[in-house]
Amino acid sequence: MKCNKDEVTNVGINLKAGTAEEIMAKYDREFAFRKFQGPWARIITIICVIWSLGQLYTAAFGIFPSTLQRAPHVGFALVLIFLLYPAMRxxxxxxxxxxxxxxxxxxxxxxxxxxxxxxxxxxxxxxFNDMDMWISVIAVLLIIEATRRIAGPVITSLGVVFLLYAYFGPEFSGFLAHPGFTVKRIATFQWLSTEGILGIPIDVSSTFIFLFMLFAAFLKKTGIGDWMTNVAVGLTGSATGGPAKAAVVASATQGTISGSSVANTVGTGSVTIPLMKSIGYRPEFAGAVEAAASTGGQLMPPIMGAAAFVMTEFLNIPYYKIALAAAIPALLYFTGIFITVHLEAKKTGLKGLPREQLPDWKHLLKTKWFLSLPLFGIIVMLVKGFTPMLAALIGILMIIAVAMILPETRLNLEDLVQGLEDGARSALPVVTACATAGIIVGVITLSGLGLKMAGGIVGLAGGNVYLTLLYTMIGSLILGMGVPTTANYIIQATVSAPALVQVGINPLAAHLFVFYFGIVADITPPVALAAFAGSGIARSDPFRTGFEAFKLGFAAYLVPYIFALSPVLILVNVTPLAITKALITALIGMFGIGASTTGFFVTRCYWWERLLLFPAGVCLIDPGSFTDTIGLVIIVVIYGLQKLRSRSPKRPYVNT
Known part of the structure; x- marks a missing residue:
């Protein structure tokens, strides 16, 4: 199982070649497409390349007027979906x-x-005339069918339900009732205005999001993504529980680019999961580590999931401010997983891999450090106030430039064409999700349901901020189990985020709250798609893997409550001293939560120690002096007791 300085062990490579596409197609509709050869493969390539070049043209020379930019964007996606995706999955x-x-x-x-x-x-x-109406009706039906094929029945059903709601408004009672609208009014509002299908979600999709999809495609095509994975494996693979730690680091870097929990789980997991199993990790735990880390990739700046770009339009603030606000919560998420992995390895006595079986990360950094320049370049441009479109365009050009330095990463004409095609293909599920979410948002706008729903949620919670947060979390998780992250965020930003703002939550915190829970739905049982994909590689029980992933990512269920109630962690109205203190205590708190969930701190925990460590960790994550003091005292006392116990003569251990 030896490997040279530039390659990860062949365990992952063989698995990737044999099963990756099947697993992704099973758990993610995006990958269940027709595998063309011959003329039709070339036709698909031509359509994708024309679409990508058109998007690059508008990024370089300016976008077209609203509907002229957005309608062709949707049209290209629909044509490709009906050619690529069969009616039956x-x-x-x-x-x-x-x-x-x-x-x-x-x-x-x-x-x-x-x-x-x-x-x-x-x-x-x-x-509008009758021709406008019929064109609009056809467009709405095409979008519904295309979404069904690539995104599944849940979001499709939601779109249909909202359309029926717009028509049958008088049949409803209470705050749901409205006068109702004609088919002509509903259809033309959806397709011919900029408040329905061609609204904010498709606006962002046709500008920022598509370009970042291209950026990710070229990163993969040049092998820069694999280089980052190799560095992560080489850097952490020999430590205690090394392959699992490598999965966390690699997924944090890869996931922020791919924006897909399932694709990231399969992409990096095909390397890291077999490595974890090879040193003794249980298959369920190995699959769960990769799933939890891969899901968190969408939370990780600088390039978060596509929904983060939509957030810039809803909140009307620069993207870099959203990325900065998400930085500390994302760091806590991955730190929590990293600590849990470390403690699990210590508890079970798992060591790392021998260094001779790992890539030489120092050699990789020394010889190929310049491959990281596109990512750093995008970070600098976003912080300096460049538009996301321009930052993505320059990032793509930087990828092509740095790839030319080495023969093995150099792109020829065929590679460039393939990168343009891959970028267009990866944008398809995002376009349909944004279009169908636009239908839902359009109905909410047309009927005035948004304000009514926000008031309804607050009323159901009796104005209580904690209950409002709880109801919003439950709604985001349930919706996220069947709806893509981007569409989930758009719906919740329209319905639930205003309710949070009504009870006093900071607007940025409210939007990040629904954004986070829409993402962690991918590791929330009973439908945990990322965990199910990880179980396919690990050959483990899907539901046990999902539960393990839920435990590993538990920080993601706590941190949003903390920054919603006290937005210090998202850098709202803070001083450098306050944020430093909050970060240090929160990181210590993650040890408390990790020790509680794994049952190991300095040594194995008694049941009452686990019971105390969890609230102590939560107290430390909450950025308040009183809670910090309580949490720190509990953790220090338990640490001291376990330190003494670990030095005492061995005696039988009973954990209840």
């Missing part, structure tokens, strides 16, 4: 049926309708 045929040709043609036509009749549509806004 389990279909193995690569032959395109006749009805998918028709759907693809209709997708192009409804998109071109905006381009051809742009001025006419502006002039008759609010007084």
């Amino acid at each position: 389990k279909s193995k045929s690569i032959k395109i049926p006749w009805y998918d040709y028709i759907l693809a043609i209709l997708s192009a036509l409804v998109s071109l309708y905006h381009v051809i009749f742009y001025e006419d549509l502006i002039n008759r806004a609010g007084n």
Whole structure:
């Protein structure tokens, strides 16, 4: 199992070649597409490349007027989805049926309708004709069907329910009742205005998000992502529980780029999970470590999940401020997993791998340090106030430039074309999620439901801030179990975040709160898709793996409450001294929570020690002097007792 200085062990490479695509297709609809060869493969490539080049053109020379930018963006996605994704997910045929040709043609036509009749549509806004209505109806139905194929039935059903709600408004009672709207009004509002399908979510998708998808595709194509994984494995692989720690570090760096919990779990997990099992980690724990770390990647600045870019539009603040606000909570999330992994390894006596079986991370950094420049470049540009579009464009150019330095990373014309195609393909689920979320937001806007729902949540909680947070968390988790992160955030930002603001939560904290819980739904039983994907690689029980991932990522369920109630952790109205104190005590608190969940601190914990360590850790995460004192006293006392116990002669240990 030896490997040279630049390669991770072949255990992961063989697994990736054999099962990665099957696992991703099983747990993520995005990867269940037709595998074309020959002419149709070239046609798909041409469509993807044209779409990507168009997006790069607008990034370099300026975007088009709203609907001229957004409608073609949706049109390209719809055409590709109907050509690539079969009507039935389990279909193995690569032959395109006749009805998918028709759907693809209709997708192009409804998109071109905006381009051809742009001025006419502006002039008759609010007084649309029958042709406008039928085009809009077709567009809405195409988006619903495309979303069903690539994102699944849950978000599709939500879109349909909201459309029915817009039509049958008088049939409802209480605060849900409204006068109702005609089919013509609903459809044209959705497709011909900029408040429905072509609203803020698609605006962000057609500008920032697509370019960062391209950025991630080129990182992968040049091997920069693999280089980061190799450095992480080499750096931590020989430590106690090394492969698991490597999974945490690698997933933090990879996940922030990919933005997909399942894809990141399979991508890095195909290397790290076999390594974890090779040193004695239980299969369930190995799969859970990778799933929990991969899910947290979307929380990790500088390039968080696509929803973070939508947040900039909802809050009307620069992206770099959102990234800075998310930095400490993300650090606590990964620190919690890292500590839990370390304590689990100490408890079970698991060592790291021999250094000769690991990549030489010093050699990798010395010879290929420049491969990290695109990531650092994007961070600098965002902090300096560059628009995300320009930062992503320059980042892509930097990737291509640094890749030319080494023969093994150098891109030829075929590689460039493949990168453009991969970027376009990866954008498809985001476009449909944003479009269908736009339908939901459009109905909420049209009917006035948003303010009613916010008031309803507050009323249900009796105005209590803790209950409002709890109800919002439950709603985000349930929605996140079947709805993509981006769509989940958009819906909750429209419905639940205003409720949090009503009870006094800082607006940025409120939006980050729903954003976080939409993401950790991927490791929340009973439907924990990232954990199920990890179990596919680890060959473990999916539900046990999901429960282990839930325990590992438990910090993600606590930290949002802390920054919502006291936004010091998201850098709102703080001094350098206050944030330093809050960070140090929170990191100590993570040890308390990790010791409680694993049952090991200095030595194995008694049941009452575990019972005390958990609230002590929570007290330390809460940035208050009184709670910090209580938490610190408990942890110091238990640490001292365990230190004495570990030095005493061995005696039988009983843990209840």
